[in-house]
Amino acid sequence: MxxxxxxxxxxxxxxxxxxxxxxxxxxxxxxxxxxxxxxxxxNQYAVFSTVNGILNKIDVVAGQTITKDQLLFEIDDDKAELNTQNAKLTYQLSQNDNRYIQDKISEMELKVQLARDKLLVDKSLYDRNNRIKEDHIISEVDFEKVELAYKSSQLNLKTSQKQLSQLKLQLNFDQNKNNILLQIGQETQNDYQIKSALSGQLFDILVKEGTLISPQIPLAIIGKKNxxxxxxxxxxxxxxxxxxxxxxxxxxxxxxxxxxxxxxxxxxxxxxxxxxxxxxxxxxxxxxxxxxxxxxxxxxxxxxxxxxxxxxxxxxxxxxxxxxxxxxxxxxxxxxxxxxxxxxxxxxxxxxxxxxxxxx
CATH class of the missing domain: 2.40.30.170 (Efflux pump adaptor protein, beta barrel domain)
Structure with a gap:
């Protein structure tokens, strides 16, 4: 039990x-x-380069406080500098006060003036022969030659004036184009100096000097401090x-x-x-x-x-x-x-x- x-x-x-x-x-x-x-x-963001190149210099250290537009990195820009200098020379050559440009314009203006002078002569001959044509002092064939010369001079002046206008337009276009190319070159050269987009704190640097940089490689981390x-x-x-x-x-x-x-x-x-x-x-x-x-x-x-x-x-x-x-x-x-x-x-x-x- x-x-x-x-x-x-x-x-x-x-x-x-x-x-x-x-x-x-x-x-x-x-x-x-x-x-x-x-x-x-x-506002945390990763810093990237927009160009390829060798990282020559790091101008900051991790942890420091930085300001907007402060220089962070410098990339080798020798080729970009040469391109900018070449664009600058091309722009200077295309300016209206350049002697070469002035000579081209003067040459075309002279051509227009010669065409205008010839037109005055041919018009005078045409007017005189047109008055005596009815008196049969000039033959029909000779009058037609005078008339043809007058019309040819008219056409030649118009053509010369049009060529002068086109030349000025082309030179002005070339000057503006070369100015834009110079600005692009200068902006591109600025891309080789990487600056901060905002004020804040540099939390980390992700690359070393001498590194080959590309737009796909993050360089640093930046954000608002505290x-x-x-x-x-x-x-x-x-x-x-x-x-x-x-x-x-x-x-x-x-x-x-x-x-x-x-x-x-x-x-x-x-x-x-x-x-x-x-x-x-x-x-x-x-x-x-x-x-x-x-x-x-x-x-x-x-x-x-x-x-x-x-x-x-x-x-x-x-x-x-x-x-x-x-x-x-x-x-x-x-x-x-x-x-x-x-x-x-x-x-x-x-x-x-x-x-x-x-x-x-």
């Missing part, structure tokens, strides 16, 4: 040891959307619930056991097809004392909060939205809001009831 009692007692103890138990709590429950991302400096934002990625399944100005709870590996609050202030309205996520930006309300670009962050974007809710630990909720109300009996419940730790029970459980779960 004692042996049977001992077996039953051990069975009860054994069953008891398999379960954990708890009671619901009354408190706030918050529904949120998970997001992950990094810390970035405001001003940071959160760049987060939200899964496409959750994106419809994310709105501007929602509260964001942030945890950082660099600040263990601390939670920081931020606000959603920018939503990028396009999905990344590879990761199937949307990018959003948020700003800290009270940021940590020290932050650095590219720190990893995890976030919970608060969708809604309910006060005085009946909640249970999330790991006590079974499949099919049910709970264990005794070691042998389950009960269906209606759930409401949930976060990563607890879930609201709207119907099916009283605040003073005990619930169970198997020990892990």
């Amino acid at each position: 004692k042996k049977i009692f001992l077996i039953i007692l051990l069975f009860i103890i054994s069953c008891k040891d398999k379960f954990e138990q708890t009671k619901p709590t009354i408190g706030d429950v918050t529904e949120s959307v998970y997001a992950s991302g990094i810390i970035k400096s405001e 001003a940071f934002l959160l760049e987060l990625e939200v899964d496409e399944n959750d994106m419809a619930r994310v709105k501007l100005n929602q509260s964001v709870l942030i945890t950082l590996d660099s600040y263990k056991n601390q939670v920081f609050e931020a606000k959603v202030d920018k939503i990028f309205p396009i999905m990344n097809e590879q990761s199937r996520t949307f990018k959003i930006e948020a700003h800290f309300i009270n940021p940590p004392q020290k932050l650095y670009p590219n720190l990893s962050a995890e976030a919970n974007i608060v969708i809604q909060t309910k006060k005085n809710a009946v909640t249970i630990p999330k790991n006590y909720l079974l499949k099919g939205d049910s709970i264990q109300i005794s070691k042998k009996e389950k009960r269906k419940v209606k759930i409401g809001l949930s976060d990563y730790q607890k879930v609201e029970i709207m119907e099916g459980l009283k605040a003073d009831e005990i619930i169970y779960k198997l020990k892990e």
